[in-house]
Amino acid sequence: MILKFDHISYSCGLGQEFKRILPNGYREAFREMDLSNISCKQRYLRHGSRTHNIFMFQPTGRGLPIEVTQYPTVTGKNEALQLMDGEIQWDVEDLASAVDFFACLDAKEHAGSDQRKVVEITPFLEKAGIRIHLREKKADGKKRTFLDVEGFSSLAFFVDDARKYLAGVHEAGFFGTEISSLAVHGKWLDIAFVEGANGELVELISLMKGRG
Secondary structure, three states: OEEEEEEEEEEOOOOOOOOOHHHOOOOEEEEEEEOOOOOHHHHHHHOOOOOEEEEEEEEOOOOOOOEEEEOOOOOOOOOOOOEEOOOOEEEEEHHHHHHHHHOOOOOEEEEOOOOEEEEEEOOOOOOOOOEEEEEEEEOOOOOOOOOEEEEEEEEEEEOOHHHHHHHHHHHOOOOOOOOOEEEEOOOOEEEEEEOOOOEEEEEEEEEOOOOO
């Protein structure tokens, strides 16, 4: 099951000023420097850097956790995914495919229109659901989302079993990486990425079995 929403990820370069993207009322929860870029991330790195830094920010009131990720080299911009007034908005070319992709992550569709859809994921440990506003927008032909590109790139959910969700994503015809393990903030985690046909990128995180 989906246990909790972990973060929305924002990428930038080393030393780049990033606090301008943080809404009011955020505090730094922790930071990790020189983390390895594990193998499941390599598909989404243009520059193949070996390490990255993360800064995790938590809202003091309403809002979504934001993970700022610094890479040694960052080029271009991700603009399809946005955090606007605390709401997630994702521009996609194929709305139906996007809805099907998020259904693999237990999302329920809400009323929308021909050009907009809303899907909601309700994590087991959260009081409220996470709404994702999908907006139809013609793509420029570049559907792959990269992590070492400035801007919001992905969502991350803590799940009970990443392997189970990977199997469901594969069965539905979408792409999922292998699972890699990484120690973050004192915990060993299993991490994988799943990818929608429009370039929607979601990170699945679970506790590494046997290490906690």
